[in-house]
Amino acid sequence: MSIKEEVEVLRNIPLFAKLESAKLKLLAFTSERLTFDTGQPLFQQGDPGDAAYIVMDGAADVLINTPKGPVKVANLGRHQIIGEIAILCDVPRTATVVASQPTTTLKINKDTFFRLINEFPQIAVEIMRELARRLDKTNEQLRQAVTKSGG
């Protein structure tokens, strides 16, 4: 897969959808393509968050450690972004992510990511928008959960 194809994939991700193509090319060019075998972890819960991953192909399980052992909470597939919280908030990984099939990702380093944001504020605006959307969604889920448990 070449840079051009990667740019197409990035364009399909809401976070980056509105960026012009030269910026997307820069993002792709400065990112590392990383492939994982089935069962190979992208990162472990508690690791320092040093990068975000975009799934180009394949899928990965999100596991959270509990006293009873790891519990799978989600499965993320093509064109989804993984681990962006850890690089934005400087917190350790909140979950373990393991490739559930042979998976190709685009690894965006924390440093690279922040430099891009510094250089091109429109990326920051897009990210804010996306995060606000997610917060809204979470609030909605919380409200539903509260009403459910209350009712």
Next chain:
Amino acid sequence: MAAGASMETSLHRFVINHSKKETGFLIALTLLSLPIYYITLDIPKNVFNQGILGKGITFPTTVFGVSMDQVGYLFWLCFLFFCSVMVNGAIKQYINTYKGRLGERLLRRLRYELVSRIMRFPLPHFRKVSSGELIPMITAEVEPLGGYMGDAFAQPLIQAGTLATIATFLFIQNWMMGIAAIVFFPLQGYIIPKMQRKVNQLGKERVRAMRKVSERIGEAVAGAHEIHANGTANYERADFSDRLGRVFSIRFQIYIRKGQVKFLNNFLNQMAPLLFYSLGGYLVIQGELTAGALAAALTAHKDMSAPWKELLDYYQQTADSKIKYEQVTEQFRPENMFDEALQVPLSEAPKRLRGDIVANNLVVVDESATRLLDGITAAIKAGEKVAVVGRVGGGKEALAMALARLYLPSGGKLTYGGADGLTLSEPMLGARLGYVAQNSYLFSSSVRDNILYGLRQRPIAPKQREPAAEAERQKFLAETRRAGNLDLDGEADWTDLAAAEIKDPSALSSRIVEVLMAVDLEEDVFQLGLRGTIDPKAHPTIAGRILEARKGLQQRLDDKATEAGMRGLIEPFHPERYNTNATLAENLLFGTPIQPAFEVDRLATNYAVLKVLDQVGLAEKLVAAGREVAAEMIEIFADLPPDHEFFEQFGFISSDDLPEFQAILSRISRPDTPMLPEDRARLMTLPFKLIQTRHRLDVLTPELKDKVLEARQALRASEDPVVKVGVEFFDPDTYNAAATIQDNILFGKLAYGQAKASQRVGKVIEAILNDLNLRSTVVEVGLEFAVGVGGARLAPPQRAKVALARALLKRPDVLIVNEATAILDAQSQARTLDGVLKESDGRTLIWVLHNPTHASRFDRVLVIGEGRVIESGSVGDLQKDGSVFAELMTAAAA
């Protein structure tokens, strides 16, 4: 052998003590030369009077039975004059050579003595002196002494003798002229030394001031961090400018005064001829003096100015040199030096250091009279394992150094197996006692050399030389002895394997590995070995075995049973395939560049490469590809500010070059303009750096890659000698001398974007090497790793471990470890402690612990505080409420 016990305090003592015979010979020779010199003065008078004027002689005259007329006689006299000048010149030349050699020899002796003394300085003294002071003293400051020392006794005699000869000649001609020639000497002899004395004082001041400047330069270099961190560069500059200003005014004063001395001297010298012309002329007119005698006297007096000048110069030099000698040597006479007798070379194998170590009321005082140890009394039994603990600065570190006899006690007694610690020779202790400091120093050579350093107390096997070389060596040694230098052969084999209980050289390697294991360093050295290179011509067997490992790795990768994913980790080099994880340049060369002309940045201007590229029709394609890459890079990076990190990290075009490439692109887009050769080269260089899997640009089309493969074959087949010596080609069946062992095993590229590829491949390579019994071979290569100055190329924990290995390899009877493992991580500390304890079985071990929690591994614990033993006993005994040991343990746990 080395020179006398103490160093002469005066320069002339030093010269006379070390050159009695030579000086005597020089004096005799000088005295012999004076009559001949007299003849050279006397003949011209006869040439004038008899030969030219024909006075006091009738012609024809008879010489040795040969009858001569006046012209013949004139030539005869001239011939005699010629002979006497020749003989006189030859003697002078001989004396000068002799003096020169004597001076150089004495300089060599002096330097040797000074260096030798540094090795006898008491260790605390090194807190006061810096190498910045010592180095210029031994190298530059004493340099002018070399010339002076040869002259010290001969020069005044030669010059005064010459003067006296001339004066005698003048007196014989006419007593009044004699007086005229020397009348100003007493005056000059009185005034000039007086003026000189002031210059000497200034000279002393200058040396002191300059030495201070060099010390401060040393500090400015060592403290560069602090100067930047505190922003004090200008504070330092102001200090330097003050100091240099002072040096300037001292030097200027010296200059003025020296000038005055010279002026006065020249002036008085000119006064004498005035007397000659007036007085001598009057005497000739009166007929009391012949014209020939006046002419000879004038010549003779002219000759007087040279020796007189030399004599005065000598006087000035004597003063200068005496100061220099005194000022230098006083720096090499610190108090409490190690006795010279302690360092006498061993003549036989060092004796074992058996028995108990007993310290009785031991006192050690540092250079500021602080008591580091204040009456230590302790007995350590042979074979006992003792931990020494205590607060920092309480004396535990000093105790370790005192027990290793690195600090000489200023009071009390220290005995090793009953023998007085102050009498044991240092080479002997060095062989049988191991000491590891907290910041051990590594010498700038290989790891192996540093580990073997502890076995080099005396030459073991002489160096074998051809008869001619041996004769040369003996001559060299004779001169060495004449200069009072140590005459042991530095090129002999000094490694005393027997002392380390290693039976023969073949057992050395396995013993080193054992020691490396004990100090937890084997894995590190193995990794160094993987990154090392070997010369396959010198080690064909090793190269062959590495190729086996290469095959083993490929088999393992091809093996169906290998875990999935392993296969994708490495892309092996294949002569007929394009390697997508290598750069285009690597794919083209398919080898390692040996000459710089084949480095990636210079390929596009390498005519041999260009020829091949043209031949297969790749050149134009590469230029076109370069154009595309440039356009892509400009699109991606154009909006970034010029100094952005991305350029360095990701771009092949630096931010400075970006506008240039923009210019190139616009230049070549114009129709009908031929491309400039340099534009072409620059564009062509771009695709050379492309790695398909990393850069993921569409430029690398299958067609282009096929062409690269074609060019690869053509380049390989090239008969061009530039190519043959410039590139070491890859070959699946050949060891590549220019590549590391690891790269030789890998014979391929790690695949980009495979998570943890490097670690996973590393594990496989290690397993393969272990299976093939090649681990020790790789460790051997790792042992040849050059550690750099002070071991700077090793990590600090690795340095500490090398120092421990150096001490362990000696199999010392007593091993003293002075907080040497404090820098290691906890796991490595525990492993190292285990290893050292095991190695020290049956031997005495004294370990100063920075962390008392390890004390339970020892037979006994000494708690040191305020320079004394506060508590002593087993951990069980000491660990009770209220004990200092319990306190230390609590502090360590917190």
